[in-house]
Amino acid sequence: MALAVHFGAGKIGRGFIANLLHQTGYHVVFADVVQETIDKLKKEQQYTLFLIDHNYDEQLIDDVDAYSTINEADKVVDAIQEAEVVTTSVMATNLDKVAPLIAKGLKRRVGSHKPKITVMACENAMMGTNILVKAMLATGEITTDELNEVGVYPNTAVDRVVFDGHHHGKDGIEIGDAYELAIEKNKLADTNTQPIKNAEYVENLEMYLQRKIYMINCGHAISAYLGQANGYKTVQEVLKDPQLLEQVKTAMMESAGALEKKYGFEHTTLVTYMNKMFVKRMTTPGLSDPVERVGREPIRKLAANDRIIGPALQCEAYKLANDHLLHGAAYGFHFQNPDDQQAVEIQTSIEQNGIKKTVAKYTQQPVDSRIVAVISDDYEQISKG
Numbered sequence: 001m002a003l004a005v006h007f008g009a010g011k012i013g014r015g016f017i018a019n020l021l022h023q024t025g026y027h028v029v030f031a032d033v034v035q036e037t038i039d040k041l042k043k044e045q046q047y048t049l050f051l052i053d054h055n056y057d058e059q060l061i062d063d064v065d066a067y068s069t070i071n072e073a074d075k076v077v078d079a080i081q082e083a084e085v086v087t088t089s090v091m092a093t094n095l096d097k098v099a100p101l102i103a104k105g106l107k108r109r110v111g112s113h114k115p116k117i118t119v120m121a122c123e124n125a126m127m128g129t130n131i132l133v134k135a136m137l138a139t140g141e142i143t144t145d146e147l148n149e150v151g152v153y154p155n156t157a158v159d160r161v162v163f164d165g166h167h168h169g170k171d172g173i174e175i176g177d178a179y180e181l182a183i184e185k186n187k188l189a190d191t192n193t194q195p196i197k198n199a200e201y202v203e204n205l206e207m208y209l210q211r212k213i214y215m216i217n218c219g220h221a222i223s224a225y226l227g228q229a230n231g232y233k234t235v236q237e238v239l240k241d242p243q244l245l246e247q248v249k250t251a252m253m254e255s256a257g258a259l260e261k262k263y264g265f266e267h268t269t270l271v272t273y274m275n276k277m278f279v280k281r282m283t284t285p286g287l288s289d290p291v292e293r294v295g296r297e298p299i300r301k302l303a304a305n306d307r308i309i310g311p312a313l314q315c316e317a318y319k320l321a322n323d324h325l326l327h328g329a330a331y332g333f334h335f336q337n338p339d340d341q342q343a344v345e346i347q348t349s350i351e352q353n354g355i356k357k358t359v360a361k362y363t364q365q366p367v368d369s370r371i372v373a374v375i376s377d378d379y380e381q382i383s384k385g
């Protein structure tokens, strides 16, 4: 049976990517750092999904195995040597940590004349697989020529509602019906084949990736940042507040304006996309998603090409309004969570260097730029209450 190795047996790993790999017919081997997760998957060789849109009915995913990337690194490398597909869902910030093992596994294939392996980062990141490839090259383990000899590296866009859940006396992952896994078609070894079934193979991934990250993730992050400052605990509470919902939707439509200009999306298509894939999905009865989780890692989320500043810069380039995006960013600089290293780092930077230098540093914009001035002034206004 064909083999797939998936790094990150978390919510997206088990709830989405491995689920599709399993549907495609692969024996899925997870690689993760958490021993408890590994032990459970290894022992049971299966796991449970709960279908949110069908009264949390159970779905069993069998024929899986798991290895620890810490204690069983050799087994992970062996598996990559034999696999047809390697995927990751470990958070973009951890791609440099999984790169050495993936590079080792790929190196073993050099000269073997095996069919090319498909390697894909399935993360919330702009061109995540490119980030992984860069990280593999930085290890010095493998060269560009060797990478190209043994594999192909399509980028992806990943979207599905997934939560940890406990139903019918079991732990598992809750999943929504609606999903999007868009894969860069022109990077496949053979554009007539589909390494993962039930995914969408697209010519211009950037267009879909930006629509997803600059609208859905953008609205989600801004909901979290506005919500925390307004005393809400979950994104669902935030989206029930008509004033905040309007602010979030306006920010999303600012992003949409730039996407329409850049890629020619129809305005009505993007309005429907926002209402169906964001408002309706995120307010599904029963969902309760803490603002701390949704706003997690604000340094990543406030970076120049990510979900808030990315579209704000595109609006700037097209001379379109971006006030609500920048307002969301200002709230991002207020985001507090003592357990989130990145939130702590931003607050420390504000204390030590002031808001303007902090905004310039994390948005990667010149300190005298309009964007930095607007966010910083807005931040100060918010602080005054």
Ligand SMILES: NC(=O)C1=CN([C@@H]2O[C@H](COP(=O)(O)OP(=O)(O)OC[C@H]3O[C@@H](n4cnc5c(N)ncnc54)[C@H](O)[C@@H]3O)[C@@H](O)[C@H]2O)C=CC1
Pocket (backbone or CB within 6 Å): 007, 008, 009, 010, 011, 012, 013, 031, 032, 033, 034, 037, 069, 089, 090, 091, 092, 094, 097, 098, 122, 123, 124, 125, 158, 159, 160, 161, 162
């Ligand atoms: N949760 C969601 O609704 C969505 C998440 N995403 C993206 O999917 C990715 C995964 O997110 P989640 O599944 O929510 O996170 P998660 O925290 O549930 O899962 C991440 C998994 O990666 C593992 N991991 C971390 N570092 C590792 C390493 N060095 N080696 C091996 N395993 C490692 C963790 O132990 C964990 O099991 C992220 O990039 C996220 O932005 C994308 C769309 C939706």
Ligand SMILES: O=P(O)(O)OC[C@H]1O[C@](O)(CO)[C@@H](O)[C@@H]1O
Pocket (backbone or CB within 6 Å): 124, 159, 160, 161, 162, 216, 217, 220, 293, 294, 295, 296, 297
């Ligand atoms: O996973 P990230 O990039 O930290 O972003 C937070 C959230 O964004 C979404 O992918 C979609 O809005 C969530 O489901 C996800 O957990």
